[in-house]
Amino acid sequence: MSIALYIQGRNRSYTPHQSGWVAFASSFAKSADSRLTLITQGLPPDKAAQLGGFGADEVMVVDGMPPVSDLHNSIEALFPLFKEKGKTFILFGNDTHSKALAALIAARLEFGIVTGVGALPESFSPLVLTRKAFSGKVLTSTLVGKPGVVLVFNAGVGEAVAGISSPVIAELHLNGNSDEGIVVDSEETGDGKQLLTDALRVVSGGRGMKGPENWKPLEELASVLGAALACSRPVSDEGWRSHHEHVGQTGKVIAPELYVACGISGAIQHVAGINGSKVIVAINKDKEAPIFEVADYGIVGDVNTVLPSLIKALKE
Amino acid sequence: MKIAVCLSHVPDTTTRIKIGSQSDQIDYTGVQWVINPWDELALTRALELKELPGSGVDEVVVVNVGDSIADPVIRKALAIGADRAVRVNTAPSDSLSVARILAAFFATERFDLILAGLESSDYNGGMTGMLLGGVLGYRTLNGISALNLEAGKLKLSREMDGSRQILVVEPPLVAVVQKGIAIVPRIPSMRGVMQARTKPLQVVDPVKVEAGLTTIGYSYPKPKGACRMVAPGNENELIALLKTEARVL
Ligand SMILES: Cc1cc2nc3c(=O)[nH]c(=O)nc-3n(C[C@H](O)[C@H](O)[C@H](O)COP(=O)(O)OP(=O)(O)OC[C@H]3O[C@@H](n4cnc5c(N)ncnc54)[C@H](O)[C@@H]3O)c2cc1C
Numbered sequence: 001m002s003i004a005l006y007i008q009g010r011n012r013s014y015t016p017h018q019s020g021w022v023a024f025a026s027s028f029a030k031s032a033d034s035r036l037t038l039i040t041q042g043l044p045p046d047k048a049a050q051l052g053g054f055g056a057d058e059v060m061v062v063d064g065m066p067p068v069s070d071l072h073n074s075i076e077a078l079f080p081l082f083k084e085k086g087k088t089f090i091l092f093g094n095d096t097h098s099k100a101l102a103a104l105i106a107a108r109l110e111f112g113i114v115t116g117v118g119a120l121p122e123s124f125s126p127l128v129l130t131r132k133a134f135s136g137k138v139l140t141s142t143l144v145g146k147p148g149v150v151l152v153f154n155a156g157v158g159e160a161v162a163g164i165s166s167p168v169i170a171e172l173h174l175n176g177n178s179d180e181g182i183v184v185d186s187e188e189t190g191d192g193k194q195l196l197t198d199a200l201r202v203v204s205g206g207r208g209m210k211g212p213e214n215w216k217p218l219e220e221l222a223s224v225l226g227a228a229l230a231c232s233r234p235v236s237d238e239g240w241r242s243h244h245e246h247v248g249q250t251g252k253v254i255a256p257e258l259y260v261a262c263g264i265s266g267a268i269q270h271v272a273g274i275n276g277s278k279v280i281v282a283i284n285k286d287k288e289a290p291i292f293e294v295a296d297y298g299i300v301g302d303v304n305t306v307l308p309s310l311i312k313a314l315k316e
Numbered sequence: 317m318k319i320a321v322c323l324s325h326v327p328d329t330t331t332r333i334k335i336g337s338q339s340d341q342i343d344y345t346g347v348q349w350v351i352n353p354w355d356e357l358a359l360t361r362a363l364e365l366k367e368l369p370g371s372g373v374d375e376v377v378v379v380n381v382g383d384s385i386a387d388p389v390i391r392k393a394l395a396i397g398a399d400r401a402v403r404v405n406t407a408p409s410d411s412l413s414v415a416r417i418l419a420a421f422f423a424t425e426r427f428d429l430i431l432a433g434l435e436s437s438d439y440n441g442g443m444t445g446m447l448l449g450g451v452l453g454y455r456t457l458n459g460i461s462a463l464n465l466e467a468g469k470l471k472l473s474r475e476m477d478g479s480r481q482i483l484v485v486e487p488p489l490v491a492v493v494q495k496g497i498a499i500v501p502r503i504p505s506m507r508g509v510m511q512a513r514t515k516p517l518q519v520v521d522p523v524k525v526e527a528g529l530t531t532i533g534y535s536y537p538k539p540k541g542a543c544r545m546v547a548p549g550n551e552n553e554l555i556a557l558l559k560t561e562a563r564v565l
Binding site for chain 1: 327329330332333335342353354410411412415437438439440441442443445446447449450451453455456457458459471474475476477478479480481482483484485486495496499500527528529530531532533534535536537540541543544545546547548549551552554555557558562564565
């Protein structure tokens, strides 16, 4: 048995979700009585070692990879490593690049692939995994018929504790080919603000905010909490806020520790994007709003009065 | 240039999903089937591209893996404006099987651009498009939020976590598209609905593939505990609860 987890660093470091994935992969490996190899790309060795300390037995620090847009050659370069280190399970987080690699390696190795994994298997032999389907309306148990499987973890899993393992570190320089049919015309790297999908706290506004001019209190609340901002679909469709902030079934799926929904009714398509949050707080003037069915804490009231007093109370 | 849009049929997103009496299947009686929301956006963008003056796009074809239950949904795609449709006649199972079935079809007919949605809103697997690209061996990219044609090449935005790249790619390409590719999905016009009746919907047989995964049971998630209400004006109490009870502050 061997288990490999792949992580691509972010800005030469790693995010809390990524350390959670290492911790979760480690409990996976322990339950399967197996060793965990962490394969990192885009991380300096010291950071990779730190990340490995969340539970890996071994870290392979890879560099010299083809550009991230060249997915086929990326897989070509990583293939021998996955084949050797991930005989039973190859694990990924659910960021865009990892999901792409997960699919391509599964297609290449003819491994089954299960995404949306948020819990340890019901059983290891035979392998049965439970995951949400229909945007959280039901749970399914999936039987993986033959050994060799690729799994993609949800964000927000794992209890990350730094330094619980002291993995062996190996550096590996790969020489990938590159595809001349894909040219990078330009690249923008974020504005330094934390990403919505990485954020552990999120403040979100819906149509109940009445207009873009009313976002000040949400921005202020977000800044006091150190939270990222999100919104419901109509808010981004109306152009009140950028599409990058749209969460839900057709937007981003997020799993912060704290999600504060302000003036959001809680339509099923909205909830599909946020029901992985650990704690949901809802502020809505309608006590019958469906958001209260999924919220942990609620205030029935007008955002125009509740938000300022919440901000004031937090500042004190 | 020929564009294919992979189209999956899914229960309307507001549908209550009912588990069958044996709890090993979903009871689809009375379910309203719709075009998967992402695929609807992909189709919308494909049609917009085709309509650009001098686009060089000859046809937009929708391709579905499904049994006859999908036909009304496919007809809707034709009514929205697709030129023709292909249905590979089998009920879809796991994403790798569907990808292999699609790949076998695409081996018989070449497209320059194949679009697939980020995920289908039933099993939310989010893998079919990328797997298809992998099996087919075409250039494959996910996270595509904008798509244009430029001198026979494809100009795309790819949203990564923390960055965005503008890429110029030579066809053939499998592109997995997401929010931004189009904003509002097109709806069929009366004329479109009339025309759709006579547009070709070709039914082809699937290749045999062995499913690697089987869904062996369904259950409902545990209902969440009641929401704890705090009276407006008592925001201090909310903060205290978030600190001491929920431990998220
Ligand atoms: C295929 C499909 C996909 C979709 N995908 C998404 C998605 O990804 N994400 C998404 O969000 N939606 C999505 N939707 C739309 C979804 O169905 C809802 O229409 C949408 O989520 C509602 O947004 P909202 O809660 O901001 O607005 P509304 O439903 O209008 O709710 C506004 C809420 O604000 C409250 N309110 C009003 N004024 C105040 C005030 N002064 N103080 C406090 N509360 C106030 C009201 O009581 C109400 O509950 C999708 C729909 C479809 C059909």
